[in-house]
Amino acid sequence: xxxxxxxxxxxxxxxxxxxxxxxxxxxxxxxxxxxxxxxxxxxxxxxxxxxxxxxxxxxxxxxxxxxxxxxxxxxxxxxxxxxxxxxxxxxxxxxxxxxxxxxxxxxxxxxxxxxxxxxxxxxxxxxxxxxxxxxxxxxxx
Numbered sequence: 470x471x472x473x474x475x476x477x478x479x480x481x482x483x484x485x486x487x488x489x490x491x492x493x494x495x496x497x498x499x500x501x502x503x504x505x506x507x508x509x510x511x512x513x514x515x516x517x518x519x520x521x522x523x524x525x526x527x528x529x530x531x532x533x534x535x536x537x538x539x540x541x542x543x544x545x546x547x548x549x550x551x552x553x554x555x556x557x558x559x560x561x562x563x564x565x566x567x568x569x570x571x572x573x574x575x576x577x578x579x580x581x582x583x584x585x586x587x588x589x590x591x592x593x594x595x596x597x598x599x600x601x602x603x604x605x606x607x608x609x610x
Contacts, residue, residue: 486530493529494521496605500598501570519576528569536561536603558603559596566595 498520539561540546545553570591574584 485533486527489533490525490527490529492605493532493602494525496602497566497598501594519573523569523573523576528565532561532565532569532602535565554603562595562598562602563592567591 501520536557539557543553543557545557567588571584571588574587579587
């Protein structure tokens with residue numbers, strides 16, 4: 470692999486990382502922050518800062534990779550039915566959101582009781598927003 474190929478590879482991968490990370494931050498951080506504002510006002514700033522940090526550390530890329538993996542497993546592509554695409558977005562969103570939101574709450578030093586109370590929100594939010602995030606990410610890309 471020549472130097473030009475290495476540079477092109479790094480640019481392509483770096484661009485994917487920036488798109489995946491920034492699209493997830495732009496989509497999820499404000500929405501979850503609004504919800505948390507009305508539920509846990511005193512911890513919102515800390516948890517949103519942790520949300521941005523976790524997204525910068527790679528959750529955006531992990532979310533996109535998980536989405537592509539679920540699409541591959543289910544043989545879903547741009548020609549698939551909208552319902553099939555929604556199932557991929559829903560399932561990948563639940564897996565990634567539940568794990569990343571749990572990490573955000575843990576790092577933000579939220580108590581176990583509060584974290585368990587928030588877990589159904591993470592699942593519900595992922596269910597409701599999964600296909601919207603998928604469309605947003607595709608358009609943003």
